[in-house]
Amino acid sequence: MSTVFTKIIAGEIPGRFVWADDECVAFSTIAPITDGHMLVVPRAEVEQLTEASDELLAHLTAVAKAIGRAQQAAWGAPRAALLVAGFEVPHLHLHVLPAWDESSLRFDPARTDVPAEELDAAAEKVREQLHAAGHGAHIPPRLHSADLA
Template sequence: MPTLFTRIIDGELPGRFVWADDLAVVVLTIAPITDGHALVIPRAEVEQLTDAPDDLLAHLATVAKTVGRAQQAAWGAPRAALLVAGFEIPHLHLHVLPAWDESSLSFSRARTDVPAAELDAAATRLRDALVDAGHGAHVPPDASSPRL
């Protein structure tokens, strides 16, 4: 049975895509800890961090770094944070978010009541920052599709 993330990647469920390549996609989470909080997800259904092949994990980390730099530029954050937990969905994903301090890194701060328009605006802001940084080739032309 496909995971929730596979269903999003396959277009069965909606997602706000900001990055796509042959190995991974990046979508904004619907429960952001900070504005611009994104998830780097491998296209392959890898259950958890320790199951990932080294080359895939290296690719995900590189994408996370690129997205983190764009988040810093878009939100003026002093840091980009990377969190890996994976308890809620059995499909490896890296949380990347603009961060101002360690207190902003707690999942207890995740907001589940963010209006769709605000999430859409954050996706546009991050997509624009990625394009401005020279990564337009990996920004899908439509935020609702993981296709390039």
Template sequence: MSTLFTKIIAGDIPGRFVWADDVAVAFGTIAPITEGHMLVVPRAEIAQLTEAPDDVLAHLVLVAKTIGQAQQQAWSAPRAALLVAGFEVAHLHLHVLPAWDEASLSFRNARSDVPAAELDAAAERVRAALRDQGHAAHVPATLGSPAL
């Protein structure tokens, strides 16, 4: 059975893509903890962190690092945070978000009321920073497509 993220990656459900390669994609969450909160997701359906092959997990972390660097640039954030929980969707995903303090890194701070235009703008800021940092080859041609 396809997961929600598999459907987003396939284009069956809209997504705000900032990164795509053969192994992983990154797209904006619809319930950001901070502005610019992105999810790094393997294309393969892997249920959780402990089931990921080492090479896939290493790749996801490197993509998360790159996304975090773009977020730090785009929001002048002192840190990029990485959270792995996975309770909401049984498809491995890394939460990457610009961070200013540990207190704000709680899923209780997630907002589900962010207007679509603001989510789009945040994704575009990350996409622009990725291009600026030399990663244009992995920034999808359009916000709504995981294809390069």
């Protein structure tokens, strides 16, 4: 199974990375529900939540927590939300986003027309907050996956 996420991770398709380690990566979605909406994706091609090992899920959740804290700091959001749906891409991914209320947790208002500069700026805000929180070792040296190859 080769998915669009596998191609992003491999650098075949550009991605705005905010996290990378041996087990997973995190990058901006191209259809954000809120500014700063990120995806935490395992490097392994696991199709869905129920097929992941407990250890992998624990790691993905820990990374999502760090990103959520960074989003709260960057946008002043009272909550960081975590959504796992997986219908759009058959590769496990956790949606992490700053949230102000439950209406922030719906996919129907996702925007697909966000200019690249805005997506870049949002990813950079998350990267800055992750660095400030001591996660510099997991922040890729460049923003785009094409630059990581």
